[in-house]
Amino acid sequence: DAKTTQPTSMDCAEGRAANLPCNHSTISGNEYVYWYRQIHSQGPQYIIHGLKNNETNEMASLIITEDRKSSTLILPHATLRDTAVYYCIVRVRGTYKYIFGTGTRLKVLA
Amino acid sequence: DTAVSQTPKYLVTQMGNDKSIKCEQNLGHDTMYWYKQDSKKFLKIMFSYNNKELIINETVPNRFSPKSPDKAHLNLHINSLELGDSAVYFCASSQDQRGTSTDTQYFGPGTRLTVL
Numbered sequence: 001d002a003k004t005t006q007p008t009s010m011d012c013a014e015g016r017a018a019n020l021p022c023n024h025s026t027i028s029g030n031e032y033v034y035w036y037r038q039i040h041s042q043g044p045q046y047i048i049h050g051l052k053n054n055e056t057n058e059m060a061s062l063i064i065t066e067d068r069k070s071s072t073l074i075l076p077h078a079t080l081r082d083t084a085v086y087y088c089i090v091r092v093r094g095t096y097k098y099i100f101g102t103g104t105r106l107k108v109l110a
Numbered sequence: 111d112t113a114v115s116q117t118p119k120y121l122v123t124q125m126g127n128d129k130s131i132k133c134e135q136n137l138g139h140d141t142m143y144w145y146k147q148d149s150k151k152f153l154k155i156m157f158s159y160n161n162k163e164l165i166i167n168e169t170v171p172n173r174f175s176p177k178s179p180d181k182a183h184l185n186l187h188i189n190s191l192e193l194g195d196s197a198v199y200f201c202a203s204s205q206d207q208r209g210t211s212t213d214t215q216y217f218g219p220g221t222r223l224t225v226l
Binding site for chain 1 (some may be wrong): 114154155160166198200204
């Protein structure tokens with residue numbers, strides 16, 4: 001019952017920007033978009049989250065469309081260490097529950 | 111210093127045995143979680159505790175029993191292990207921020223359970 005859909009896999013050249021899309025067409029007004037990644041079976045790692053405005057931190061940028069039905073995670077200069085599975089998650093504000101989807105396996109190529 | 115730690119990292123055991131996995135967080139968080147990641151890499155929440163109180167209990171067999179002796183620890187006990195219990199189990203914690211926008215969960219390194 002994941003509320004997000006993502007491409008199964010993507011490749012990106014090292015040094016280039018990696019743009020990972022996520023569709024969340026049924027998102028509600030009080031639901032946040034979170035991004036996590038999991039590197040080779042380690043514990044998932046928080047990247048960024050947002051509600052309706054675009055967000056940027058030291059790891060990535062998050063672009064949310066005006067209708068909030070989709071978003072894009074941008075890794076501005078991908079490195080080999082960014083190879084991971086990236087999860088886009090929708091979380092209802094005021095709840096503890098994350099529902100992980102199947103994620104996008106990003107492979108950064110040398 | 112490790113923020114969320116789990117022991118053991120690997121656990122191999124026979125069907126029918128009872129085993130426990132321990133989790134500790136030193137972040138001062140109020141909420142802790144257990145997730146299961148199966149062989150298809152699908153990550154699913156099992157339980158959540160807030161200040162030692164159970165707040166999320168997904169459809170999990172009652173052979174699984176979480177125990178929170180204090181808010182820094184959440185252990186997972188599994189009775190009568192079955193082959194289908196083989197998975198990686200992740201513990202996580204977060205600050206109680208239900209009323210705000212932030213609820214970043216910090217995950218432990220995982221415990222790989224193999225039931226033979």
